[in-house]
Amino acid sequence: MRLAEIFERVVGTDAPVRFRAYDGSTAGDPDSDVALVVRTPAALNYLAQSPGALGLTRAYVSGHIDVEGDMYTALKRMSGVAFSEGSRFSPLEFAAIAKSIGWVKFVNRVPPPPQEMRRSRLFGRGVRHSKSRDAEVISHHYDVSNAFYEMVLGPSMTYTCAVFEDGDTALERAQFYKHDLVARKLDLHPGMRLLDVGCGWGGMVMHAAREYGVKALGVTLSKQQAEWASKKIAQEGLSDLAEVRYMDYRDVPDGVYDRVSSLGLTEHIGAKNLSGYFSSLYAKLKPGGRLLNHCITRPRNDLPPFRPNGVINRYVFPDGELEGPGVLQTEMNDAGFEIRHQENLREHYALTLRHWCDNLQRNWDAAVKEVGEGTARVWMLYMAGCILGFEKNVVQLHQILGVKLDGTDARMPLRLDFEPPAE
16 A cells, blocks of 8 residues: 555545655645655654654654645644544554555654653653753753744744734834833833743843833743843843843742743643742732733643643653643632733734744754754744644633732722833
């Protein structure tokens, strides 16, 4: 049985993409602008070992399966394919397929690509979400290469959801608007002290210092981020107000800060640690202080836990966990925060990811030279898939604003207005 026949058996004869295999067989729409290409028999080894998304990811990352054309378009079209009712193979048919491919090729085990975080690498690093293990998994994701992230994220070096005024807003303006929205929600003023936990490359820290005269400290578990941010702060002449340290947020002193921002850190905390996380941020604030928590969420609070061995956990966010917005609000509330505002920016993250995908595609050759083709493939697949995730409401992005009451005083206006002043 040729591979094109297997493809048609699984997805039907009218797949909206082209299919081509190393055995010379073809299927699908011959006029499609995207194609799925099986380049070597090793792709089948990966699929035999791990049927489904993991096997496909391993085969793509290692270059044995390729996508010609736009990755997002290919994923979107294939996500809409209804699998054929006769796609399940009987044991005899499965044996026939293996025989036609070659038993040795079919059953030969191949190792996962090196970009995959093996569970054995985390052994000896402590329990899940311990300080030592968090440092290891954060390094896996963020210490890829500052130069690579500059190619993907653009000049802002901001790796969190931007906020767009409309669909034509440029990415840099949208990231500025996001930082300014956070600043307005926190009601920043000169002389205040801001703590930005999980600060990345220091975008929020520098924005608060430059635009609002705030003395801002950012902490990150990525050495490369801290080094890049410190140099950028010095170049911008903000060293008197802004600072980024390579440091665990849990080691920051309590009771010191007027405001806390957490943009994209909560995803790394873990469900069992949310209570301690929000209690820790609460303790770091002065009475009347505010916390703005910005993170990826799930559309419901009663969904089963994320699989720790899924593709995202293996390749992108080891130990990552997402919760519903109601869970986060409850944990914030139980830690002592009074919840004053919440909004979902789901569509904005889809737009942000589109820009990042375009940046990576535009800089593809330079990115491959910087980090290797396997790593570049991981990021293209991950970001294109995430666009679909946000568009299809598989994941969301919530900003939740809480206040640490001063007695019973929230130190907030009767009605909140986060719109920027008219220019």
